[in-house]
Amino acid sequence: MATIRDVAAKAGVSTATVSRIINNKGQATPETVARVNAIIKELGYKPNVVARSLTSRKSNTIALLVPTISNPFFPELARGAEDLANAYGLNIFLCNTDDERGKVTNYLQSLKERYVDGIIINSLNLNNEDIEDLHSNGIPSITLDRAFATHEFSSITVKHREGARLATKHLIDVGCKRIGIIRGPEDDFTAVQRMWGYRDCVKDFDWFNQSWIALGDFSVKSGYLCMKELFQRHPDIDGVFASNDLMAIGLLKAAHEWGRKVPDELAIVGFDGIDMTQYTYPPISTIRQPIYEMGKMAMEELIRLINEPNSDPSKVELDVDLILRESSMR
Amino acid sequence: MATIRDVAAKAGVSTATVSRIINNKGQATPETVARVNAIIKELGYKPNVVARSLTSRKSNTIALLVPTISNPFFPELARGAEDLANAYGLNIFLCNTDDERGKVTNYLQSLKERYVDGIIINSLNLNNEDIEDLHSNGIPSITLDRAFATHEFSSITVKHREGARLATKHLIDVGCKRIGIIRGPEDDFTAVQRMWGYRDCVKDFDWFNQSWIALGDFSVKSGYLCMKELFQRHPDIDGVFASNDLMAIGLLKAAHEWGRKVPDELAIVGFDGIDMTQYTYPPISTIRQPIYEMGKMAMEELIRLINEPNSDPSKVELDVDLILRESSMR
DNA sequence: CTGAAAGCGCTTACAG
């Protein structure tokens, strides 16, 4: 592989000049620029990224922190981020944290050492100090959705509470008289918001109390188990808001096993808008988040922050919408 | 951040000595080792990974080339790989190629520049030259499954043809009289193998001809569309082998819409063993590949190749098994 | 506009 030295020698200039030309820094005679560029092409020279990182403390690398890529929400997000990253010549580190504090700190440490240019954070168990530490080390970050978002840096959120209200309201509108919720983990910001949205709509009904709330963990299996729990507690349940689509898919299975007709005897609405909800039987109504776009927007904002280190952070809150499908149409 | 210089100064030795101690290379008096290690701990010194890469031409980084992480097969694989990588302090570059030649070559180039230590390849549109080029540049690679596998380097495959036979044979055993297949893309090795497995079992029946083969692209949607095609061509079809699970999920939807009872009027078997097949209605029988394990094994082999550069490649062919579920039980 | 020189933080023959 040709190095900057080879190019400099062949062009009869110093490596400094070549470096400047490559990076469009400082000035150079049109003639030297032309000559150097010709040699670069001739030699097929590519600047060594690692050497560059060492001096510049940049790496052309972005890290993506997610709980686990196995949850179908995150691949979609990752694609959005990666597609844009690619266009900018950035590579992506995939970091599965399982929302565990230990893995989070390990990653953060290792990413700092590698001079990553920025981090997209969509994992629990990071705190304000982590994010401040990143920024004071010159590593911009953006939190997405699930991440702790009371910091002063950039973030993208979705209107979880409003989405949950849309869902619950819809169930009421189609005539459900007893509506339960399968909520997500207690330490998860989005889960809490969605639960409040549900409560907003049902809290004034006589029948409502805590027992209509089942505690899931956002997995298909927990949706299944929680639904069984709800059936047992409330044989008269005729509507459920699953606070994510995976749990909706799980509860659909429970409904089939329990012999409840969906939507006639049990109406269902999920949350997220993952692809699979179109293909279940029946297809599941859901509150759609613009997942792919969120990945893309996060990357966009990160690139902006990298290029304008002292610019103001941006806080975005996105709308969601209700996608009507068979599981709730009656 | 403390550098190796700081450690050396404080310990009263040269940076060379510190380096040797960190890397367990050459020898050193127990006393110096102890002293240096104490200082390292005291200063919280961590070797700079980037500087290390520059001299060693290693990066503690592995790349994972997949068509797209949005297909639920790959996140599972990625987790397997990542979990092991993590244990070895390796980070993972996620590379979505969309099986496009252009993206593949871009990635390969950029990964070479970054001194990645190894590449797990599960993408189409790489050829023997690419892989040889990698190896001659000292970058070990391992191909998985879908990747072109006639090279002489390490690879992991699954018994696709045998799996397809298992699936088709099973459909015959449960009494299907007219069995179609939704096959995968023509340039995909696994798709071709699975098609042959199907043919092995049906080729001698009077009814069999090309029209029982529908050409899908491994997406849910194509499963759906292909099934409609088969229904139209062959109203008497009573069994289908979908050559991956996503297409099986799609065809299930078509069956519901067409009003065919599964499994009584139409028995279905998929391929892959992705999680979602447990949660469809009815649950889908499938040929299970050990996806997570394959990711893990690939990483294991890669680590072996990195540590023993001149060792022989290993070619592994894994067994698959038939998971019986409702979609084919009659 | 351009070059010499130092430096980024390591590693590794080579001597001793």
Add this chain to the structure above:
DNA sequence: CTGAAAGCGCTTACAG
């Protein structure tokens, strides 16, 4: 067993 020195391939003040 240990150190001085060169080198990995770049970038960036500093001079001129």
